[in-house]
Amino acid sequence: MDSLIKIDNLHFNRNGRAIFTGVNIEIPRGKIVAIMGPSGTGKTTLLRLIGGQLRPLSGQVSVDGNIIHRLSQAELYRVRRQMGMLFQTGGLFTHLSVFENVAFPLREHTQLTESMIRTIVLMKLQMVGLRGARHLMPSELSGGMARRVALARAIALDPDLIMYDEPFTGQDPISMGVLVRLIRDLNKTLGLTTIIVSHDVPDTLSIADYVYVISGGNVIGAGTPDELQKNDSGELAQFLHGNSDGPVAFHYPAPDLATDFIELSEGNSNL
Amino acid sequence: MLSRRIVETLVGLLLLAAVAALLVLAFRVSGLTNFMRSPGYMVKASFEDIGQLKPRAAVRIDGVTIGEVTAINLDPATFKAVVSMRIDANMDHIPDDSSAAILTSGLLGDNYVALTPMYSETFLKNGSTIQYTHSAMILEKLIGQFLFNIHKPAASAATPAASKK
Amino acid sequence: MINRIADIGRGGLNLIEAYGKAGILLYRILFRWPRITKNFYYVVQQIFAEGVLSLSIIVVSGLFIGMVLALQGHHTLVKFGASMELGPLVALSVLRELGPVVTAILFAGRAGSALAAEIGLMKATDQLSSMEMMAVDPIARIVSPRLWGGFISLPLLTLIFNVTAIYGAWMIGVQWLGFDSGAFWSNMQSSVDFHVDVVNGIWKSVVFGFVVTLIAVYQGYFAEPTSAGIARATTRTVVYGSLAVLALDFVLTAMMIGGW
Numbered sequence: 001m002d003s004l005i006k007i008d009n010l011h012f013n014r015n016g017r018a019i020f021t022g023v024n025i026e027i028p029r030g031k032i033v034a035i036m037g038p039s040g041t042g043k044t045t046l047l048r049l050i051g052g053q054l055r056p057l058s059g060q061v062s063v064d065g066n067i068i069h070r071l072s073q074a075e076l077y078r079v080r081r082q083m084g085m086l087f088q089t090g091g092l093f094t095h096l097s098v099f100e101n102v103a104f105p106l107r108e109h110t111q112l113t114e115s116m117i118r119t120i121v122l123m124k125l126q127m128v129g130l131r132g133a134r135h136l137m138p139s140e141l142s143g144g145m146a147r148r149v150a151l152a153r154a155i156a157l158d159p160d161l162i163m164y165d166e167p168f169t170g171q172d173p174i175s176m177g178v179l180v181r182l183i184r185d186l187n188k189t190l191g192l193t194t195i196i197v198s199h200d201v202p203d204t205l206s207i208a209d210y211v212y213v214i215s216g217g218n219v220i221g222a223g224t225p226d227e228l229q230k231n232d233s234g235e236l237a238q239f240l241h242g243n244s245d246g247p248v249a250f251h252y253p254a255p256d257l258a259t260d261f262i263e264l265s266e267g268n269s270n271l
Numbered sequence: 272m273l274s275r276r277i278v279e280t281l282v283g284l285l286l287l288a289a290v291a292a293l294l295v296l297a298f299r300v301s302g303l304t305n306f307m308r309s310p311g312y313m314v315k316a317s318f319e320d321i322g323q324l325k326p327r328a329a330v331r332i333d334g335v336t337i338g339e340v341t342a343i344n345l346d347p348a349t350f351k352a353v354v355s356m357r358i359d360a361n362m363d364h365i366p367d368d369s370s371a372a373i374l375t376s377g378l379l380g381d382n383y384v385a386l387t388p389m390y391s392e393t394f395l396k397n398g399s400t401i402q403y404t405h406s407a408m409i410l411e412k413l414i415g416q417f418l419f420n421i422h423k424p425a426a427s428a429a430t431p432a433a434s435k436k
Numbered sequence: 437m438i439n440r441i442a443d444i445g446r447g448g449l450n451l452i453e454a455y456g457k458a459g460i461l462l463y464r465i466l467f468r469w470p471r472i473t474k475n476f477y478y479v480v481q482q483i484f485a486e487g488v489l490s491l492s493i494i495v496v497s498g499l500f501i502g503m504v505l506a507l508q509g510h511h512t513l514v515k516f517g518a519s520m521e522l523g524p525l526v527a528l529s530v531l532r533e534l535g536p537v538v539t540a541i542l543f544a545g546r547a548g549s550a551l552a553a554e555i556g557l558m559k560a561t562d563q564l565s566s567m568e569m570m571a572v573d574p575i576a577r578i579v580s581p582r583l584w585g586g587f588i589s590l591p592l593l594t595l596i597f598n599v600t601a602i603y604g605a606w607m608i609g610v611q612w613l614g615f616d617s618g619a620f621w622s623n624m625q626s627s628v629d630f631h632v633d634v635v636n637g638i639w640k641s642v643v644f645g646f647v648v649t650l651i652a653v654y655q656g657y658f659a660e661p662t663s664a665g666i667a668r669a670t671t672r673t674v675v676y677g678s679l680a681v682l683a684l685d686f687v688l689t690a691m692m693i694g695g696w
Contacts, residue, residue: 051569077571084569091566094557105570108577150566157570275477278484285488289592292599293634299621300527300602301630329626336622376520381626 004029004161004193005050010059012042012049019045021217022059029160032187032194034208036201037215038239038248043197044088046214047163050195051085052076063161081109084154084162088169090146092138098125098149099134105156124152128182144175151182161193162186168200180207201240205229213239215248311338311360312397316371316384317351322407324373324382330356332386337362340384356384358395366391370403382407458654465580465653475581482585486547486649487592493546494539498597501534502526502604509605510613522615523624526605531633535598537685540644543590544677548652551582552673555656556666579653586649587642594641598634636692643684648677 005027012020019042027033035043048054049061052068061068066079092101102121106112112120125131128148138146147167154162167179184207187194198204205211205225213221213228213236221228221236228240238246254260321343330338338358346353358365368391373382386401395401509525555578558564564574602624609615628634652673659669 048565053565053568073573077573080569080571085566087562087566089562091562093563094561105572108570108572153566153570273484278481279477281488282480282483285483285491285589285592289595292595295599296531296595296634297630300531300599300624301628301634327626327629329622376623381623383626 002029003027004064005195006062007046007050008060008062010049010061011057012045012054013057014042014045018217020056023214023217023219025212025219027193027195028210029193030187030191031209032183032196032207034196034198034204034211036198036204036211036213036239039199041214041216043199043214044165047085047165047195047197050163051080051083081157082160084157084159086147086150086154086162086164086167088166090138090143090150092141092146092150092153094138096138097134098130098136098138098141101138101149102134102153102156105153109157120156121152124156125149127155127186128152129178142175144171144178147171147175147179148182151186155186155190155192158190159192161195163195163197165197166199167196168198168203176203183207201242215239311357312363312395313341314356314358314395314397314399314401316354316356316401316404317346317349318354318371318373318404319351319406320409320412321352321354322373322375322382322409324354324384324407328381329383330358330386331383332362332365332388337386354384363394363396365395367393367395367399367401368403369395369401370405371401372405373407375408457658458650461575461579461654461657462650464575465583475576478577478581479584479588482581483589486543486551486582486585487589490543490546490589490593491596493542494593494597495600497538497542498535498600499604501538502530502601502606503608505529505534505601506605506608506613510609519615520619520623521627522605522609523620524627526609527602527624527628528633530598530601530605531628531637533685533689535594535601536637536640536644537681539594539597539641540590540648540681541678543586543593543645544648544652544681545674547586547589548648548673548677549670551586551649551652552656552659552669553666555579555582555653556659556661556669559657559659560661560663560666575657579657583646583649583653586652587645590645590648591638591641594638598637632692640685640688643688644681647680647684651677651680 003026005025007023007025010020010023010025011018023046025035025046035046037043045054049056050063050068052071055069060070063079064082066075068076068079071079092098093104096104099121102124103117106117106120110117122131122134125134128151130145130148130152133141133145133149138149141149164183167183168176171179180203183194183196186192196204196208205228208225211221211223211225211228212219215235221231223231228236231237235247237243238248244250324340324343326340326342328340329336330340338356340354341357342355344353344355345351354371365386366389368389370387370389372385372387374385375382505526506522509522510519513519513521513525555564558574558578564578567574567577606617606620610617610620655669655673655676659665
């Protein structure tokens with residue numbers, strides 16, 4: 001299997017708390033890979049580690065043979081031109097119009113003439129269906145449209161890899177459908193290797209070729225969507241089916257209910 | 272978002288305004304006029320006491336500024352203060368027997384050099400020295416003299432015999 | 437008791453850490469400035485945002501401060517029979533102290549807070565992160581032009597403030613209190629020295645511009661990426677900026693008068 005990204009025995013701490021304890025992930029070239037897991041397991045952190053915005057405690061992330069945390073700033077920036085990343089909030093530049101947002105990476109990294117930039121920007125906007133919205137400012141866009149503009153910007157430089165951070169969160173069914181279609185189309189037509197980070201089970205499973213489920217700092221399940229669906233072991237099954245109780249308890253750890261109430265009634269609670 | 276041309280123009284105007292402000296500060300406020308005026312010519316005058324006179328103080332005739340003090344030195348031989356002055360070049364008809372005095376503008380103001388023209392047919396020129404000078408009026412000295420003069424008659428009246436001898 | 441001492445220790449460490457972070461930020465701003473020709477326009481844009489847009493408040497404040505100085509100065513000087521000295525009084529206090537200090541404090545309030553809020557908001561909405569992921573260094577592209585813009589703008593604004601304040605005083609002194617205009621200017625000229633008074637005031641504003649803008653970009657860049665964090669960063673910019681200006685003003689004045 002030809003892997004674009006290899007993550008080997010990755011450890012990462014934040015504020016003294018372990019986020020990853022020995023994660024191994026491989027992302028094959030040209031596929032859609034979903035990384036799933038409950039909120040707060042560090043899925044976004046994983047994307048930032050791949051993008052080189054954070055440094056691992058130990059272990060390594062390699063993209064196309066480059067070990068990310070050993071690269072110099074200039075080399076890292078060269079590798080990043082092959083990556084697009086779609087942030088949860090979109091991250092559009094609020095002081096620039098839709099057109100200028102998409103044109104931004106082109107203006108920064110290429111010496112193209114104004115008419116060529118215009119052609120490319122309109123092409124990318126056409127792909128996400130927002131060619132008509134090019135004069136709007138980001139504040140005038142709906143959440144779904146903002147994500148599509150951000151997507152157009154992320155693919156402006158024709159990257160090899162695109163990472164989506166929670167693309168489906170807070171979308172209405174129509175824009176959800178639009179995004180699912182866009183992610184699949186871009187993967188098929190441009191051969192983009194795609195990483196989707198999400199906790200939205202049905203939509204993610206519907207488009208992913210391969211799925212990793214992370215919880216508690218480790219990969220707890222990996223496989224094609226069908227393989228995962230058949231797996232009914234503990235935490236993985238609880239996550240995929242959305243059961244409210246299971247290995248991950250409904251209650252936040254607390255003292256026994258009875259003792260808690262007795263303490264309160266005796267008036268020596270330290271609430 | 273303003274167009275690039277407008278932004279650049281306005282920034283250019285800000286720069287121009289700041290340069291204009293600097294020029295006003297230089298020439299209007301601080302009187303940095305050395306390179307604006309004609310060089311003029313230098314004259315000297317010796318004084319017994321210059322009081323609070325400082326370099327760059329004004330040189331005036333009838334209250335009109337015609338030059339400035341450029342340097343103040345002490346003559347090591349005579350122990351007199353030598354004040355060098357630059358007089359505007361167009362003021363080239365000041366009689367050479369004019370007198371110079373150090374006066375104060377107002378009660379607490381700055382000292383300046385006042386020239387009083389006389390009637391000579393020859394004029395001050397570069398390197399001339401003004402012969403007749405009046406030193407600065409020093410308030411302490413005046414008071415001291417005044418007190419001394421009050422005491423003298425009183426003292427002589429008290430001991431008439433001794434003073435007669 | 438032990439806790440208090442521990443708090444002091446922690447406070448000290450945090451302070452040192454903050455200075456360290458500011459130093460590293462400054463290093464990155466100064467030494468990562470790629471493609472100077474391209475970035476030049478970004479600096480011009482920032483001079484516009486920080487300088488041109490602050491101009492109105494600077495001019496209005498300058499005018500009023502000059503006018504008040506003339507009234508107050510006249511009122512006091514007249515008692516000593518020294519009302520001739522109104523010009524020097526106004527010019528010296530404006531050039532040496534009020535001009536640089538008041539302009540810097542107004543600048544911290546007008547441009548500094550806007551800078552901190554802008555950078556903090558870009559951070560909170562992932563604009564800086566997405567820029568980084570597009571292989572564009574946000575320090576070179578966003579922070580650095582803002583620091584240079586402030587550094588250049590403040591001395592320019594100070595010059596304009598000085599002149600407006602002196603003309604404000606002239607309006608009151610000559611037009612209202614009936615001074616002779618010639619005496620006003622000539623007394624001023626005979627006691628104001630270009631190098632000692634005007635140039636030293638400009639040096640002060642250069643230092644203030646640098647410090648106030650560095651505080652602003654630092655607060656913005658390291659702001660907690662939440663609404664409350666941005667609000668705190670804005671407040672801190674104004675408070676720390678003003679305090680830094682006043683403290684530095686004392687140090688600089690001591691240096692200039694002490695003849696260092």
